[in-house]
Amino acid sequence: MVLLAKCLVLKLLLDNPYVSVYHLNAMGLIDFPSPVSWYESAKNAGLERQAANSFVSAMYSSWISFVWRSGSSKWAQYIGEGKAMQDAATAMYLTLSQLETKGFLVLTVPQDLLDPNNLSKFQSEEHTK
Numbered sequence: 001m002v003l004l005a006k007c008l009v010l011k012l013l014l015d016n017p018y019v020s021v022y023h024l025n026a027m028g029l030i031d032f033p034s035p036v037s038w039y040e041s042a043k044n045a046g047l048e049r050q051a052a053n054s055f056v057s058a059m060y061s062s063w064i065s066f067v068w069r070s071g072s073s074k075w076a077q078y079i080g081e082g083k084a085m086q087d088a089a090t091a092m093y094l095t096l097s098q099l100e101t102k103g104f105l106v107l108t109v110p111q112d113l114l115d116p117n118n119l120s121k122f123q124s125e126e127h128t129k
Helices: 002-015 035-044 049-071 074-079 082-101
Strands: none
Touching: 035 049, 049 082, 074 082
């Protein structure tokens, strides 16, 4: 019954000469969250800049912590992906720490991620044209 109703609505929309198919909002099969759009919408909604920065900082901090802790779990170490996940979390932290020095982000990450032995395995470079 629901499928029939959806088909009828779609047929009515497509048969109407004043309705364009190109104006229908299609949802992608996989939609990835966009932190930039979240930041812009929060800024445009009248939130203070500091509140928006805190929201983005919390989001990135939780994602880095999630990837780091997931990489240190027994199952990830068993299947051999644990070190790759920890390296990905370290790379994310080192990349985003550049924004931390500019006062945009405040990253809160696990203490063992900040171990000098872990950080010494990575090198960050900035290429300019």
